[in-house]
Amino acid sequence: MIRPGFLSPAERRELVSCVRSQREDHGIARRANAILLLDDGKSCHAIAEFLYLDDDTIRGWYKTYREAGWDALSFDGWKGGQSRMTADQEAxxxxxxxxxxxxxxxxxMAHISEKFxxxxxxxxxxxxLARLGFEYRKPKALPRVASTEKQASFITMYQSLLAELGADEAVYFADAVHPEYQTKxxxxxxxxxxxxxxxxxxxxxxxxxxxxxNLETFDAPxxxxxxxxxxxxxxxxxxxEERNPDKRLIHVIWDNAAYHKGPDVREFLARPECRIHLIQLRPYCPHLNPIERLWAVMHxxxxxxxxxxNQKQFANAILKFFRKTIPNEWKSFRDQVSDNFRVIN
Known part of the structure; x- marks a missing residue:
């Protein structure tokens, strides 16, 4: 029978520290836990049952600790198997x-078998693979964007446009969105x-x-x-055009979708009284169109x-956002829909 109270205060503090340390190996911490429980008066049988071990293992740990101390009991001794691949093969x-x-x-495994x-x-x-520095994960999806030069040139053009914008001119950003009837x-x-x-x-x-x-007035036709x-x-x-009767020239910035530059649009622009000036966004630059941020606010x-x-209620909620929420509450989310552009690498 193992008598309790065989640990000195210093020895007990050392073992308690080991048990509570998150950096300690699980197997070593379990040995420290067993010695502490023996010192508390628990039997080898009770500890073995609690730790899913056998009595002899607990007694062996106690014997090692009493004869050689904690350093001997905490030494694992396992160094792992020796790789059968040479350094050149691993490289x-x-x-x-x-x-x-x-x-x-x-x-x-098939390559290792065939090659080596x-x-x-x-x-x-x-x-x-872990030892060679590899891990299992999926690649990060990178959005396709225009070159940094094209992005920078658009930003420069836009800033110049605003700097020279007359009182009888306006700027709109435009695009299409297709909210789906699905819970998000x-x-x-x-x-x-x-x-x-x-x-x-x-x-x-x-x-x-x-x-x-229109980012200045937040008009959203x-x-x-x-x-x-x-x-x-x-x-x-x-x-x-209808909502800007006092504007001589209206700059509309949108992407290069086929319907944005097709025959219908060309015919509209060819009218003698047309006041629309189209500016095409650089390809793959949705981040340079603030209306994309308005779509995010809508969601x-x-x-x-x-x-x-039902879908009718969903459609009505979408239309209500454009007909009522934007005109009445646009100041609350104006900062989210801005032309604070930056170049993405």
Whole structure:
């Protein structure tokens, strides 16, 4: 029988520190825990049952501790297996892996077998890759953007346009958006331990909006076409003209979509009384169109964490945002929809 209280205060503090340390190896901390429990008066049988071990293991740990101290008991002695691959083979494997993206260890194990005549298990291959500095993860998706020079040239052009803008001129940013009739869960602050949920929708319909925004007045004309095309583009341009009867020239900045420069738009621009001056955004530069930020605000107000029983109610909520929310509340989100442009590498 092992008598309790065999540890000195200093020895006990050392073992308690080991148990509580998050950096300590789990197996070593478990040995310290067993010695502390023995010192508390627990039996070898009770400790072994609690730690899912056998009595002899606990007694062996106690004997080692009493005879050689904590340093001997905490020494693991396991150094891992010796790799069967030479340093040159490992270097060759690293070079081979750097030139490709292997989805599975099966491909890597097959290469090792074919190239070096060695066989390794799935777990052995994973350990080898970890030791060589590889990890399993997916690549980061990078948005396709225009060159930094093209982005910078647009920003310079836009700043010059604003600097020279006359009192009888206006600038609008325009684009199309297609909010879908689908529940969009979004992050938010909730009580710890709670599990908030939002009902999903079964439909796949969407609302088409072809809209524009003037960052100075926050005028946001839009049309709701069945299909976004050249006709809806000219309808939007006509509405912009209609809402600016006092402007001699209206600059409209939008992307290079085919319907933004097709025959319908060219015919509209060819009118003698046309007051629209189109400016095409650089390709792959949605971050240089502030209306994209307005679409984000729309989703925050209408779609995020909201459920609509049917598509009609969803469409009405979208239209309400453009007809009422923007005219009445635009000052509350004006800072979110700005022309604070920056170049993305």
């Amino acid at each position: 060759a494997l690293c070079d081979w892996l750097k030139d490709r993206f292997c989805r599975s260890t099966v491909e890597i 005549g060695l066989r390794c298990s799935h777990s052995g291959c994973i350990k080898l 869960p979004a992050y938010g602050w909730v009580k710890t331990g709670s599990h908030p949920a939002v009902t999903t929708t079964a439909g796949r319909g969407r609302v088409n909006i072809h809209g524009a925004v 839009f049309v709701e076409p069945t299909t976004v095309d050249g006709v809806s583009a000219t309808q939007l341009l006509a509405k912009i 925050q107000h209408v779609t995020h964490n909201r459920h609509y029983p």
